[in-house]
Amino acid sequence: MQSQLDRRLALQGGNKVRELPWPEWPTHDDGTERALHAVLHSGRWTISGPFTGESSRERRFARQFAEYCDSKFCTPVASGTASLTIALLALGVGAGDEVLIPGLTWVACASATMAMGAVPILVDIDPTTLAMSVEAARRAVSERTAAIMVVHPYCQVANLDGFLTLSSELGVPLVEDCSQAHGARWRGQRVGSLGALGCFSMQQSKVLTSGEGGAVVTSDRALYERLEQLRADGRMFSAEPRRGSLELEEVGLVQGHNFCLSEFQAAVLLDRLGHLDAENARRRQFAGTLARIFQSTDLARLPPQDVHAETTYYNLVLELDMARFGGNSVDAVARAMTAELGIQVSPVYRPTNRHPLYRPHLSPRYRGDAVRTASLDPARFALPNAEAARARFITFPNWVLLADEQGADDILAALRKVAACSDALREMEQGILHQAF
Secondary structure, eight states, X not given: OOOHHHHSOGGGXXXXXXXXXXXXXXXXXXXXXXXXXHHHTTSOSBTTSBOOSSOOHHHHHHHHHHHHTTOSEEEEESOHHHHHHHHHHHTTOOTTOEEEEESSSOTHHHHHHHHTTOEEEEEOBOTTTOSBOHHHHHHHOOTTEEEEEEEOOTTOOOOHHHHHHHHHHHTOOEEEEOTXXXXXXXXXXXTTSXXXXXXXXXXXXXXXXXXXXXXXXXXOHHHHHHHHHHTBTTEEEOSSOOTTSBSEEEOOSSOOOBOOOBHHHHHHHHHHHHHHHHHHHHHHHHHHHHHHHGGGOSSEEOOOOOTTEEOOOSEEEEEEOGGGGTTOOHHHHHHHHHHHHTSOOEEOOOXXXXXXXXXXXXXXXXXXXXXXXXXXXXXGOOOHHHHHHHTTEEEXXXXXXXXXXXXXXXXXXXXXXXXXXXXHHHHHHHHHHHHHO
16 A cells, blocks of 8 residues: 555655666776776876877877867867867857857856857747757848857757758858767768767766867868867967977967867766767667657647757656646746755756846946847847747756666656646645745
8 A cells, every 4th residue: 555655755754766776877897997097197187288109199189079060170178168169269150149048948048158259149949850940940030140059959850950051041151069969870871070069078978078178070171270279379280290299380370279188088078979979879769669658648648759869868847737736836846846856857948038146237348338238138039939848848967877677667657656646746835935034
């Protein structure tokens, strides 16, 4: 017989649906440890250190990741934000320009654009893919549009056919933000390789990670040579390095920055890149299992996949039938699911026009320029589809998808329990709200 504790939400002190641990992330093995140990004793911990007679780990990773991404070149960097920053710099984006960015994404797209002195133009999303809408992007274009930054979000690939057509028509470069899409494909080709530049993050939550890190891929040599200098203070690798001397030569054809990836991070990425396809396949299998068992419920569903895309499950995204959760907000459901499963469950990002981390008026870059300050006001952008998505989608981190079939059963059981206890959850939320006032 089900106990009283089993019928109470974990938030109320009841038993959790899942007591088992989820798979650990980030993951590593003996090969990862050997790779780090080798760097420790190599005498070279960064590309700005002396040449030791062998190719740096950073260069090795750059070659392998470029090949993996169906691209000719790769420039590793210190973070995903750094990748977006040097991508825009390489394209010549600057003061007075505008960059189209999705209205539902991490704040780095906006902050990298602002770092150029340019204005982020927030574009509403396609309600099916949650990626930037091609139609909305076309309406947002102006004579100042200098780049289109499309993100492949939430286990989806943006409509690259539409964006490549728009890019070609306008003569405006397309930047692909692939931070959630390592290994995804569009019409059989790896994402990141279709636009002028493809940007990646290797932050801890990503499916390929070194804790922090990033990369930009391209097949345009001129852009590549700018990228190399932009991330190494205007320096590039020598064609004929000498043992004991610095391998980076001062070129100075651009105003560069120091966004270099360390040899420790490069060693981890080299090692884990060899596991990426197998881990992505496991995540897809888990998603397929979940889709199958969800056929027995109308509480939630996995968003449909475009027939042209092979997606990467950076996270697990579920669209909830909010009518089944008794008037509770998506935030309340996510908190209840977190307690039941012992893993962080979150709604999708807040739309950028009201994201708490997008505060352009706090930046000194536009001080004294009333016109551009006004153009940065997030409130001037209407994002109804992004707002609607924020109210009905929840996400789980990628390592949930590395669990066995029991994990999928537990997710469904937790959804059923939270829906069955929706009255109790609503009373709890109202009590919390009352106490806040």
